[in-house]
Amino acid sequence: MRYILSIVSAAFFWAACGLAGAMDWKDLHEKADKISLAEALADQEKNPQSQETLYTLGLVYLNLYKIQEAGDVFARMLAVDPTSIEARWGQAEILRRRHQPEKAEAVLDEIIKEDPEFSPASITLGYMIFDKKEYERSIRLALKVLKQGRARVDLTNYARAYLIIGGAKGMIADEGGIFSKLFQGTQILGYLKKAQELQPRSAGVLFGLGSFYALAPGIAGGDAEKGLSLLKEAIEVDSYFADAYARLAQIYFRRGETETARQYLADAKKLDPENPLTQRADNEINAKALKTP
Secondary structure, eight states: HHHHHHHHHHHHHHHTTSSSSSSHHHHHHHHHHHOOOHHHHHHHHHHHOOOHHHHHHHHHHHHTTTTHHHHHHHHHHHHOOOOHHHHHHHHHHHHHTTHHHHHHHHHHHHHHHOTTTTTTHHHHHHHHHHHHTHHHHHHHHHHHHHOOOOOGGGOOOOOOHHHHHHHHHHHHHHOOOHHHHHHHHHHHHHHHHHHHHHHHHHHHHHHHHHHHHHHSGGTTTTHHHHHHHHHHHHHOOOOOOOOHHHHHHHHHHHOOOHHHHHHHHHHHHHHHOOOHHHHHHHHHHHHHHHHHH
């Protein structure tokens, strides 16, 4: 009898901690995209032992670029359950944002092996290896997420999968020969439009479309003014999105508007100086400046 009671007590304890069953991470990601920080904090205070409310709070902090606070939340989750895939992914995402790709990739590889259908890990890894120019691999990861189907993936990460594919194909086309440009280039806008259908006001979507229109030649659908407008809209939606500032710096510099380019570059460096796109824009602008007598 004592043994049975101990099992029942343990079950109630783990249920209170939110560990009685698999966490519904898809719904929690979508909830975190809709609620405010105040609401997330209130939910967590009402259910202080819940892994679900902690995870939602960590996601909200990530959305607000509050990296330290998010890290503290994921650490609290791991103190209760060191095996938590969700909390481990959260820490890997923080490592990515802090530009520690080797550490992040090791954690993400473990998570994907344990649960291949935990799509946030595939998306985080896809973005990270994109910056390492592993474009084909990033496409494979994103396609795997899309094959899971929208019903099994949260809206934001499903849209990001399309963005990764569109962006990677864009880079392959840009760096390849004429046949690569023709084959890959014709597919890019289609993937970006699919992401737009899902999240038309997403800063990431606006950035992807803006970059395409601003950088693509007219024969491929490019429209410089439309591109600039979309990139500026991305900043209006998310004023902390360093990539959009860096891309604007690149485009204005290539248009010969150096002073405007430097203003956008300064904004990007202030937000995230180690951002790969910020560094590329910085190198492009400063390398040209050094060559100018």
